[in-house]
Structures are given as structure tokens and as C-alpha cells.
Amino acid sequence: MSFSYYGELCTEVYNLTKKIGQSLGGDIEYYRDRLKKCKGRILEAMVGTGRVMIPLLESGLNVDGVDYSPEMLASCRQRCEERKLAANLYESTLQELSLPEKYEAIIIPAGSFLLIEKREESINALKRLYHHLQPGGRLILDLFLPDTNFECGQFGGTSTFALSNGDIIIMEGKLVEADLYNQYKVSFLKYEKWRNGALIQTELQRFALRWYGVEEFKLVLESIGFSDVVVSADFEYGKAPTNAKQQFVYEAIRK
Numbered sequence: 001m002s003f004s005y006y007g008e009l010c011t012e013v014y015n016l017t018k019k020i021g022q023s024l025g026g027d028i029e030y031y032r033d034r035l036k037k038c039k040g041r042i043l044e045a046m047v048g049t050g051r052v053m054i055p056l057l058e059s060g061l062n063v064d065g066v067d068y069s070p071e072m073l074a075s076c077r078q079r080c081e082e083r084k085l086a087a088n089l090y091e092s093t094l095q096e097l098s099l100p101e102k103y104e105a106i107i108i109p110a111g112s113f114l115l116i117e118k119r120e121e122s123i124n125a126l127k128r129l130y131h132h133l134q135p136g137g138r139l140i141l142d143l144f145l146p147d148t149n150f151e152c153g154q155f156g157g158t159s160t161f162a163l164s165n166g167d168i169i170i171m172e173g174k175l176v177e178a179d180l181y182n183q184y185k186v187s188f189l190k191y192e193k194w195r196n197g198a199l200i201q202t203e204l205q206r207f208a209l210r211w212y213g214v215e216e217f218k219l220v221l222e223s224i225g226f227s228d229v230v231v232s233a234d235f236e237y238g239k240a241p242t243n244a245k246q247q248f249v250y251e252a253i254r255k
Helices: 009-019 028-034 053-058 070-082 119-131 214-224
Strands: 041-045 062-067 089-093 102-108 135-145 155-164 168-177 185-195 200-211 226-233 246-255
Touching: 009 070, 009 155, 009 185, 009 200, 028 053, 028 102, 028 135, 041 053, 041 119, 053 062, 053 070, 062 070, 070 119, 119 135, 119 214, 135 200, 214 246
Parallel strands: 041 062, 041 102, 062 089, 102 135
Antiparallel strands: 135 246, 155 168, 168 185, 185 200, 226 246
């Protein structure tokens, strides 16, 4: 079986576990507050199914979205149409991003930037985001540090999700690689959809997570050309980080 990239079953689980408007630790409220004075266009990178973008659109902000997963984008588009919201949605990786607009702000919520597996691809993605900002435009994203369980071969547990039509999706995760020196780990996520006791669909996802030290990522942003980098903890602007279990929110300006 080949690996999927946020495919159909993953998207169905995502819609159940990360509903439109569901705030994760106060992130939607934070992004809405930090963006409320924007008059120009905003881009949500790695937009997923629109959990954050749709509430921002509903608050009157002008938001586009980009994601590499066609299944995620199809779900996001459907949810925008259901709410009669107009949004430009683009399919692209961030390291190959080439959009017709320059943005007043670009956001990446939910630690999604950590899903870019290779460090060089992460750097290229940040360079492309820098290029897509207007002079003086802001990049806002949040990151986190991983848990301390790095025992390869260990199952991360099984989760069961009941769909509205009676189908069941079972998701099982297994850590297969961990490299503390290079700051990444890889898990395999197996999805199975069952109907009336019969397996009807399967999906295998390679789920990689690359993390950064709090000060390290600030230096990465500055090396690309960003200035006035502010690091805040737990979606409280200006609150200095104090421990590894917090969410770290970066806000940086394109010169």
C-alpha cells in the first residue's frame, strides 16, 4: 500500500476531531484579535478543512487558503459554500508556493508548520512565505514541542470514530523512527473504515513531525529576513514562554 497525504479517511477524522470554529487552547480568538485591523488580504497556509479560516471569514476578514491535500481543500470548499462564504483556495506545497497575491498577513495555526518533514524544505517554505508578504506584512504561526515518548515500535493507541451514516473509522498509530539529534520523528497512521462489520476502505499515512527550539526558530526567521520577532506563550501576546508544554506563537515582520 502506498502512503496517503491527508487523504479521504484522514480528512473525515479531521472533520470529526477539529470542527469548524473549534478553538484549540484559544488559537482562533488569538488569530482573530491579532488580525482584526487587517484591511488587505490574509493567507492561511496549511488551511486544512477550514477550522480557523471560516471563523475569520465570518468575522469580515478577507482570507485565502492553501493546502497540499486535495481532499482537505474539497472539504474546506464545501464548508465555505454551505455558509455562502467566498474564498480563494489553492493547492500547493509551501516550498513551491506561487500565488498571484501579496498578503498583509500569513498565518499557520495548530503547529502545522512542524509537519514539513525536511529542514531544507521548511526553510524554503519560509522563504516563499516571506516572498508572498507585502513589505511590512506579518507572519503569525504557532509551534509546540513533542512529547518525550520516543520508543520506536510502540503503538500510540487506537481511536474509533463513528460517522453519521453508521460507518466506523478506526485509526491506529505507531512510532517508527525518532531522531533527537536531527529533531524529528515519524509515525505510521493506519485508517480503516468499516460498514456493517466489513472492512471497506483503508489508508496508510506517513506522519512526520519536525520540531524547533524556542530561540532556534526565532533565529531561523531572522536569518530569512524577518524582523521584530515576538514569541508569545499560550496565545497571550507578549507573554514570555517558561516551559516546554506551552504553545509558542511567533509573529514576525517582513522588512
